[in-house]
Amino acid sequence: MTRVAFACVAAMLSLSACATRGALRRGLDEERAARVAADSAQQVELAAQRAELAALRTDLTSLRTEFGAKIAEVANGVQFALPVHFAYDDASVRTADVAALERFASVVQKHFSGAKLTVEGFADPAGAASYNLALSQRRANAVRDFISGRGIDPSLVNAVGYGETRLVNRGAERDMPGAELNRRVVFVIETPANANISVALRDE
Numbered sequence: 371m372t373r374v375a376f377a378c379v380a381a382m383l384s385l386s387a388c389a390t391r392g393a394l395r396r397g398l399d400e401e402r403a404a405r406v407a408a409d410s411a412q413q414v415e416l417a418a419q420r421a422e423l424a425a426l427r428t429d430l431t432s433l434r435t436e437f438g439a440k441i442a443e444v445a446n447g448v449q450f451a452l453p454v455h456f457a458y459d460d461a462s463v464r465t466a467d468v469a470a471l472e473r474f475a476s477v478v479q480k481h482f483s484g485a486k487l488t489v490e491g492f493a494d495p496a497g498a499a500s501y502n503l504a505l506s507q508r509r510a511n512a513v514r515d516f517i518s519g520r521g522i523d524p525s526l527v528n529a530v531g532y533g534e535t536r537l538v539n540r541g542a543e544r545d546m547p548g549a550e551l552n553r554r555v556v557f558v559i560e561t562p563a564n565a566n567i568s569v570a571l572r573d574e
Contacts, residue, residue: 461508496543507531
């Protein structure tokens with residue numbers, strides 16, 4: 371091989387090596403940029419989750435402190451026992467309970483959008499069991515209609531009457547002390563495993 375040919379080959383090899391190093395450097399730079407972008411997106415998502423958890427905790431605390439709500443995880447979701455009661459032999463939503471129901475509806479829309487909600491109605495033990503079953507159903511229907519009118523999708527709300535079962539104060543009826551607590555509704559939100567609600571309830 372002549373010296374000129376050898377020089378040409380050496381130059382070509384040198385250029386090839388430079389091109390390879392350049393491609394490798396570009397590949398490393400692109401990989402580093404992708405990693406930085408992924409880390410940044412992860413940090414943004416984590417910050418959003420923390421903000422959502424903080425907002426949920428604040429809203430649950432508000433329901434408890436302002437309205438005396440009792441909130442607990444149950445097998446199929448979250449149970450909300452609000453102090454929403456009824457007059458004897460009546461299924462009308464009381465004016466005194468409007469604020470609590472409106473706040474509850476707001477919390478559901480904010481944190482449980484799209485989840486199925488069951489309104490459970492109850493009655494005190496005065497009168498026939500069959501009548502109380504129908505009365506408790508009317509109470510559940512009235513509350514379902516109320517919260518549906520506050521923006522909750524009615525197709526996601528189920529109303530069920532349980533009559534005089536699960537009494538808070540056994541035997542209390544009519545005007546007896548504690549009878550009002552038996553004339554109530556309870557809400558159950560069916561939600562899949564939700565780390566936020568678990569953490570929020572655990573930290574309360």
